Amino acid sequence: MNGAQALIASLAGAGVDACFMNPGTSEMHFVAALDSVPQMRGVLALFEGVATGAADGYARLAGRPAAVLLHLGPGLANGLANLHNARRAHSPVVVIVGAHATGHVRYDAPLQSDIEALARTVSGWVHTSGTTRDLAQDAMRAVAAARRGQVATLVLPADVSWSDGGSPAPARPQPREREWSIMIDDSQVATVANLLSSRALLFLGGRALSERGLRAASRISAATGARLLAETFPARMERGAGLPSVDRLAYLAEQAEAQLAGVEHLILAGARSPVSFFAYPGQRSDLVPEACSVAVLADQEQDLEAALDLLADLVASGTKPVLAPPAVPDVEPGPLTAISLANTVAASLPEDAIVADEAITSGFALPAALAGAPRHSLLTLTGGSIGQGLPAATGAALAAPDRPVLSLEADGSALYTIQALWTQAREQLNVTTVLINNAAYAILWLELARTAAGQAGERAARMLDLSGPTPDFTAISTGLGVPAVRVSTAEDLHRELRRAYAEPGPHLIEAIVPPVVPAPGTAW
Numbered sequence: 001m002n003g004a005q006a007l008i009a010s011l012a013g014a015g016v017d018a019c020f021m022n023p024g025t026s027e028m029h030f031v032a033a034l035d036s037v038p039q040m041r042g043v044l045a046l047f048e049g050v051a052t053g054a055a056d057g058y059a060r061l062a063g064r065p066a067a068v069l070l071h072l073g074p075g076l077a078n079g080l081a082n083l084h085n086a087r088r089a090h091s092p093v094v095v096i097v098g099a100h101a102t103g104h105v106r107y108d109a110p111l112q113s114d115i116e117a118l119a120r121t122v123s124g125w126v127h128t129s130g131t132t133r134d135l136a137q138d139a140m141r142a143v144a145a146a147r148r149g150q151v152a153t154l155v156l157p158a159d160v161s162w163s164d165g166g167s168p169a170p171a172r173p174q175p176r177e178r179e180w181s182i183m184i185d186d187s188q189v190a191t192v193a194n195l196l197s198s199r200a201l202l203f204l205g206g207r208a209l210s211e212r213g214l215r216a217a218s219r220i221s222a223a224t225g226a227r228l229l230a231e232t233f234p235a236r237m238e239r240g241a242g243l244p245s246v247d248r249l250a251y252l253a254e255q256a257e258a259q260l261a262g263v264e265h266l267i268l269a270g271a272r273s274p275v276s277f278f279a280y281p282g283q284r285s286d287l288v289p290e291a292c293s294v295a296v297l298a299d300q301e302q303d304l305e306a307a308l309d310l311l312a313d314l315v316a317s318g319t320k321p322v323l324a325p326p327a328v329p330d331v332e333p334g335p336l337t338a339i340s341l342a343n344t345v346a347a348s349l350p351e352d353a354i355v356a357d358e359a360i361t362s363g364f365a366l367p368a369a370l371a372g373a374p375r376h377s378l379l380t381l382t383g384g385s386i387g388q389g390l391p392a393a394t395g396a397a398l399a400a401p402d403r404p405v406l407s408l409e410a411d412g413s414a415l416y417t418i419q420a421l422w423t424q425a426r427e428q429l430n431v432t433t434v435l436i437n438n439a440a441y442a443i444l445w446l447e448l449a450r451t452a453a454g455q456a457g458e459r460a461a462r463m464l465d466l467s468g469p470t471p472d473f474t475a476i477s478t479g480l481g482v483p484a485v486r487v488s489t490a491e492d493l494h495r496e497l498r499r500a501y502a503e504p505g506p507h508l509i510e511a512i513v514p515p516v517v518p519a520p521g522t523a524w
């Protein structure tokens, strides 16, 4: 058995049985080994950012890592932005980066670069395998490291992969869920219990946004009057009718400050203390109100759900969570706006959907519209690095093939990783993409004004505008193998959404929606 065969067999044995990849010459033995280890599902992505974003989406749904196979430093570099989003999501991902054979490194061949340095920017664990004998064991260490909620990168020299003498390693005994996590501090739970009142706010993130976490948080809020708020960009949040409805902290600092005004005790449960996304001249970065105390109930490395349950049992025994009633908005016919888009999406959402939201400005009305929609899992842009939505939807669909996936995707963001559509077509994934075409980087129109970067002249405006030519997403999608239609009214969107959900395989609906932000140079 060569190293690659031992590696893949061991990964599959440890439950890592999907590999998103974009291979090159140094990975040919890995690719060849796919035929001797059919338990591993290889999924080809046509850009590394699609592979890494798909592995992130997969992990958010499956709760276990997928593997990613990349080609040396440049392949890894192409995948880094979505590994950044994965790191911010605490997603388990096993990245395997093929490298030159050990004896080849000294010649400084064209693709030689410092792979480990690149890997360290996003990985919690990095190792270069030195021998075929130890490769499978190294892989099992990578899987164990990833399972702690991080990116684990194993660099795989070509000769370590191609040499004989590999033997599969047994999967490490899997810790029971969260067993690896740092113990919850009972005294901390008791301290937090004393802070709870209507002047307290419980700020939720990570696993606190699971059904269990939300139900416990809702009980705590109902019993004590403490307010609830979720982090701005959760990795995964359960939402919809029958679940507690919790607002998210606003992206815009001035709105976030209004949400936090009057809070005297901020209690963190899996979320980081709130900060402004960007700095603005003359504005605060730290969004915690003056004289507000900050306490930690539990963080992402602790069992957040158990911590919330403990707190709920302490302060809310006998109190039931407050659940959102079913409430589906009417679809008002007429030209699409961001509001009618949100209402139409909510009105047509199937039960148990996965919603990947990279709708940027056109998505502002979605949270309210979807609060009473059929229950769904929401995936968002954890690290702010755009080009994540289409890949994440792809990986989520692969991890949860029985659930419909809705990918709400802004035009500018889509164009970073549009090749994801081809993988959706190739794998026949049940993904419905609503591609929101506003022919602009509309959020940057807003940011130009907010940063007080000056009056936008014509030359500046051209940098934030996608018209001339406006990309034709219906043509692009069809060309990549995903059937597509263009709509510009709510009634057409409603009809096409229902049609797409009813038919297996991927679909794209290009929705023409005017920007919600006035163009640069126009009066507000």
Ligand SMILES: Cc1ncc(C[n+]2csc(CCOP(=O)(O)OP(=O)(O)O)c2C)c(N)n1
Pocket (backbone or CB within 6 Å): 081, 359, 360, 361, 362, 384, 385, 386, 387, 410, 411, 412, 413, 414, 438, 440, 441, 442, 443, 444
């Ligand atoms: C990797 C990366 N590159 C650039 C940016 C900066 N950026 C943030 S939003 C944005 C444009 C978004 O445009 P679009 O997706 O069309 O959404 P809209 O603002 O029009 O709603 C850009 C370029 C980023 N966040 N991440």
Ligand SMILES: [Mg+2]
Pocket (backbone or CB within 6 Å): 410, 411, 412, 436, 437, 438, 439, 440, 441, 442
């Ligand atoms: Mg846009």
